[in-house]
Amino acid sequence: MSPIIVSQAEYELLEKLAGLEPGRYTTRELAERLGVDRSRLEALVRLLASKGVIGVEDRVREDLVVTEEGLAYLRGRFPEEELVELLRERGGSVSVEEARRLLGKRFGIAMSNAARKGWVRVREGRIELLGGGVCEEERRALQEILAGGRPGGDVVRLLRRRGLVRVVRRRETLVEVPRSLSDVLREVRVEVGALTHEDLATGRWRRLRLRPYNVAAAPPRRLPGRKHFFAEFLYRIRDVLRELGFRELEGWSIVVTEFWNYDILFQPQFHPARFPTDTFYVSTKATGIDADEDLVERVRRAHEEGIAGSIGWGYKWSREKASMRILRSHTTAVTIRALAELKPRPPFRYYVLGRVYRVEKPDPRHLVEFHQFDGIMSEDNTSFSSLLGMIAEIFERLGIKEYRFRPAYFPFTEPSAEVYAKVAGTWIEVGGCGMFRPEVLASAGYSGGEVAAWGIGVERLMASLYGLRDIRDLYTLDVDKARSTPLRWWIYAGVEV
């Protein structure tokens, strides 16, 4: 037989009922004796009855109630008692007129009752006292009624007729408390929604039954404190590059001279990107070129007459132009500086991941700033082929299996290629790569052989991975959006290589 399941409240009531003598109780009595709310009790006993634990019977009871008038007589005097008293004061007789005047409205009631009881009589216009004087029977009956009793005999009928007592019909619930209740109590299981510390600490869990869930019902959503979904992807890229042996270059400002962003990279000063329509110019107090003079001279020569077997660009190179402060337009401004200033010996692999800036009106597809990761590497036999192989490896490790290269042009690399990746079914251009030109390596004063370089933009990849309609959502100031955007990049990240 399956155990009887009761709620915690039902159980608590059962416990209390078991402490009573077996028998029948009205809920009113129970409420009083057990110190519980009656309306709650009514509901609980019915639930318990439906489980067969106790009996419940509804019935209608007639209760006697002392009326206002009855109460007034009881506290003071009945009219007939008043009449007798008057007669006693007057020597046993008083005229009808006087009595009527003194008793007023009560005269009629006093007379008829006193006469009925044989206490007085009327002779020749006067009332005469015969005996008696106290309505003992009525008083007793009223007291009893007030105390909740039910006096027997005609007196109740008499009182009702006089309007001193009224009958009130009441519904009441009778609860049958059986003898076996303490056994039942041992058998039942209390059903609860959740296990509590107290349940466990007191051992109460033994008689608990945990209510089954509707497991398919939707839960409330709880949002955590959280690392940013885009920042996480940036760290993932750092992890991949570190796995591949790249060391991060760090510490350079986004404000650079045109020299480091363009000139040392053999990008001629007349190149259309080197105008305020494409590059952000910055006002700082700093002037001049932040590089040593030998380096500046080599760059001038590379542009004007050529260096390392090149014919150069053949124009008049301007020092002033090279000194202008700008926001870097690519992170190659950092990698080339590392090459020129750290003068690493091969083998080396360096990367930088940082923000770059382009003059664009911000809209759902464009940002004025975005992230780029640039790498440079050199080891035995570094070639265009090993460069493409390295980029392929990076994409594979980021979980992007489809990528391709297209010949392209960058002033500082030769050969060069653009890199495309297929994300969520669409080909997107994500970056460029190439072998640093001999002019660039010679300008930088680097003599360690071929150096391969690449730069890949992050936001476009990210926007495709997330199917973003508005790329600016990556930089949202909406806390809820940042908190509730699900992570998607890792779905790609875990694939085997």
Added chain:
Amino acid sequence: MPVLRFKTYRLLSLINPRLGLEELASLLESVKAEVEDVNEEYVEIELEVDRPDMYIAEGVARYLRGVLGLERGSPRYGLVDSGYTIIVEDVKTRPYIGGLVAWGVNVDEDYLEELIQLQEKLHNSLGGRRRRVAIGIHDLDKLPSKTLRYSFKDIDEVYFTPLGHTRRMSLREVLAATEQGVKYGSISLSGERHPVLYSGDEVISVPPVINAELTRVEPGTRNIFVDVTGTDWRGVLDTLAVLAASLADRGDGRIGLVSVEARDWARKTPDMEPRAMELRVSEASRLLGVELGVEEVVDALERARMDAVHRGGDAVMVSVPRYRVDVLHWVDLAEEVMIVRGIGRVPLRKPRLLMRPAELPQRTWERVARDILAGYGFVELLTFTLVKCSLAERVYGARPVALENPVSEEHACIRPSLLPSLLEAVARADRPGVRVFEVGEVYPPPDARLERHLAMLLMDEKAGYEDIQSYVYGLLELLGDSIESVKPCSHPALIEGRTACIETRQGIRGVLGEVKPSLLAELGATYPVAAAELDYTGLQPRR
């Protein structure tokens, strides 16, 4: 970079009429063109600035016919004397000029459109937006005289009808009142003097601004005269070579030389002399990472429309046509070989070398700090480094480094602190229980040097100093650090007397406190905010 539009029928008839559109598109993609659109009517591609010789259908066809193997080696042009002469005076701001003549070009509407496009794209690439080089294209038969004079003139002494106008104006008026004048008028103006090109007594051009109406090229024009002016010879000669080849391909194959005579020198233009270069097959192989044979290198270069001869050993002598202005070094030839063979034939050589890179301690610190803060229930934000100047200045207390050419007010200054954007974010949320943080680089004035910061903000019914203090102390302790000094201090965004500056054993400095109600009110926030900003640039990990 330059986006070009060609008539499809022109391209196909010049390359190979049997070529399909898809074939054409992939062919273009293989030679550094980014195809934007290909349809029956037009082909739109984006080319980089290195191949101006392909800025017109004739140039594209010249190269692609080679790649397809329909033609080989350098194109041959007949160089003939045109009988035209330019006398060059001392034009201080724009000293170099050259010219060329092409016959039988027979301009029609579609060609005119592409010719103007070629001119404009050359201006923006080789021309450095007309500063370095400017081009004037004229109807040869409308030139009043075979003798031209390039002078530096007072702008009040020069009168002509500029192209597209109907009345004569002074050059002063042209510079001040025409659209071209306003845009380009200041480039070569020096005081009151400006370059002017005459044919006989008539003005035909005021480089780099505008031509005269007199020599307008229009449908029906048969023969062409071109002047190119600039600030260095190389730019002028490169541009002329590109134009000469393009026009001769459309015309009768001859290029008309123009005598250019200055007081102390004279030369003929255009210069179509090919450039001789040696390519060592072994070096090209090493650069590309592909084993190349001499024969296939010669074959590829010939298909790239160059002359190539095997000179013994692994040396190949290459003659580079003058219009290939992108070829500066043998590495450019190596790339030509790669392109013509197809980039798909370059194998992807996987990295093999094992390296052991370290991570910067700052990065590691960042990773741990982010974990701890997320654990505390803070939400990380990533915000722009370019911010609104007014708010940044208000929060930072000094003028941040500003852009000279911002595109919007929202992105006009470089952030000196992470607080402005985070304050904006919590003000936008404006409800109790908001906790945000950001880790990132800031670049404070005066010289925008890099600093690494971590900022954290909490907004609540009550958000006091102790609240933020407990998080900051907890964070630092969990990072194995300890506070070495705590002093009351001031901060433009924080309440005086409820603000502290701290320093830690590992070299972190920071400020924390309660945000001023005046600032919150300005931002529209109605709940108190406590904030901290830590600078971990000088992190020194200590045991």
